[in-house]
Amino acid sequence: MNIKEASEKTGVSSAAIRYYEKESLIPAIDRTPVGNRDIDDRIIRRIRFVTQMLSAGMSVENLRRYIELFDAQEDNTKEQKALLKEQLAVMEEKRDDLQAAIDHLNYKLNHFYDHMETTEEELRSLEREHAEKVAKQDAATDDEPDYHN
Amino acid sequence: MNIKEASEKTGVSSAAIRYYEKESLIPAIDRTPVGNRDIDDRIIRRIRFVTQMLSAGMSVENLRRYIELFDAQEDNTKEQKALLKEQLAVMEEKRDDLQAAIDHLNYKLNHFYDHMETTEEELRSLEREHAEKVAKQDAATDDEPDYHN
DNA sequence: CCTTGCCTTGAAGTCCACATGAAGGTTTAA
DNA sequence: TTAAACCTTCATGTGGACTTCAAGGCAAGG
Numbered sequence: 001m002n003i004k005e006a007s008e009k010t011g012v013s014s015a016a017i018r019y020y021e022k023e024s025l026i027p028a029i030d031r032t033p034v035g036n037r038d039i040d041d042r043i044i045r046r047i048r049f050v051t052q053m054l055s056a057g058m059s060v061e062n063l064r065r066y067i068e069l070f071d072a073q074e075d076n077t078k079e080q081k082a083l084l085k086e087q088l089a090v091m092e093e094k095r096d097d098l099q100a101a102i103d104h105l106n107y108k109l110n111h112f113y114d115h116m117e118t119t120e121e122e123l124r125s126l127e128r129e130h131a132e133k134v135a136k137q138d139a140a141t142d143d144e145p146d147y148h149n
Numbered sequence: 150m151n152i153k154e155a156s157e158k159t160g161v162s163s164a165a166i167r168y169y170e171k172e173s174l175i176p177a178i179d180r181t182p183v184g185n186r187d188i189d190d191r192i193i194r195r196i197r198f199v200t201q202m203l204s205a206g207m208s209v210e211n212l213r214r215y216i217e218l219f220d221a222q223e224d225n226t227k228e229q230k231a232l233l234k235e236q237l238a239v240m241e242e243k244r245d246d247l248q249a250a251i252d253h254l255n256y257k258l259n260h261f262y263d264h265m266e267t268t269e270e271e272l273r274s275l276e277r278e279h280a281e282k283v284a285k286q287d288a289a290t291d292d293e294p295d296y297h298n
Numbered sequence: 299c300c301t302t303g304c305c306t307t308g309a310a311g312t313c314c315a316c317a318t319g320a321a322g323g324t325t326t327a328a
Numbered sequence: 329t330t331a332a333a334c335c336t337t338c339a340t341g342t343g344g345a346c347t348t349c350a351a352g353g354c355a356a357g358g
Contacts, residue, residue: 004304015347018307023345034354036305049253055243056250060345081258088254094204095247098240101205104198105237109230153334164317167337172315183324185335209315 006039010047017047024064025050057094058087155188159196166196173213174199176220205240 003014010017017039020026026046029037053063066087069080152163159166166188169175175195178186202212215236218229 002304013347014305016345019346032305034305036354052246052250052253054345056247058250084254084258088251088258091247091251091254095244095251097201098205098244098247101201102237102240102244104201105233105240109233109237151335162317163335165315168316181335183335185324203315 001039003037003039006037006044006047009044010051012047012051020047020050023060025060025067056091058091062087150188152186152188155186155193155196158193159200161196161200169196169199172209174209174216206243207236207239211236 001009003017006012006017007014012020017026017037021029021037026043029039029043032038050063054060058066066083069083150158152166155161155166156163161169166175166186170178170186175192178188178192181187199212203209207215215232218232
């Protein structure tokens with residue numbers, strides 16, 4: 001498939017795909033005899049993975065470091081795991097911040113004060129609702145003991 | 150409190166606080182007789198709200214639109230709710246993308262393949278794990294019937 | 299043969315959320 | 329009184345993730 005079809009399939013612009021290849025976020029793409037990119041499903045999956053990570057807040061530089069480790073021949077298992085765990089922590093924090101903002105907006109939507117300022121009462125209420133949610137989630141994940149190793 | 154103290158309290162740089170005021174993301178700040186900003190807790194809360202929304206992926210422009218509506222005297226309740234819901238949808242999608250990426254990384258960490266490509270088996274496994282999680286979450290939130298109105 | 303429509307590379311431009319620098323004012327402390 | 333350590337405004341610079349531009353190649357249709 002040519003780059004335009006790949007672009008349509010992934011929702012990523014042709015220029016962005018070339019940029020990802022240049023930045024080594026995806027592997028070097030095979031070429032047709034005249035030099036055009038010939039993109040297969042393996043590349044499509046990598047493009048999707050890249051957009052997922054980028055939209056999740058990972059920088060191009062960090063994503064490249066991460067990918068380099070995985071593509072390396074040497075057995076970097078320890079380093080890889082460390083990097084993975086580091087990135088995981090960053091992303092989980094980001095997700096939690098996001099969830100807090102979502103809770104905040106949901107609170108606004110449900111209680112709907114006259115103006116948007118966060119009052120002390122509101123903060124306390126948010127904390128209570130958050131604590132309840134966390135308690136529930138913890139209970140729900142207690143039977144997945146080694147998921148976060 | 151002066152801008153440096155406010156900066157230390159919020160973790161937001163002085164330059165960024167001035168930028169937020171200029172962009173009307175926070176209200177006009179009171180000045181001391183010599184013209185220095187005198188920041189109170191109401192401003193601190195607004196700064197925290199702004200950083201939360203920005204880090205959640207809302208643009209300065211959208212955040213300003215949102216805040217303008219809330220600061221307006223007129224009763225914009227409908228528009229406000231619509232805007233809130235719109236933003237909420239964006240953030241929830243972002244959170245879900247983030248969660249998918251986290252699941253992906255957790256999978257790597259637990260099963261640890263030689264390289265990072267997502268194979269068909271891996272995708273199926275991820276989907277199974279995700280389906281289980283969703284089922285659990287749904288069960289856990291079923292007793293909060295009107296939270297998402 | 300020439301237009302249409304795809305592609306290539308490399309360089310330069312854009313947008314956003316600030317960061318940094320210049321030039322100056324005020325207060326405290328030696 | 330002069331230096332340090334804050335502050336102000338206004339203007340310009342920066343980094344990241346692309347986008348757009350310029351200049352050209354290849355293949356098919358009329």
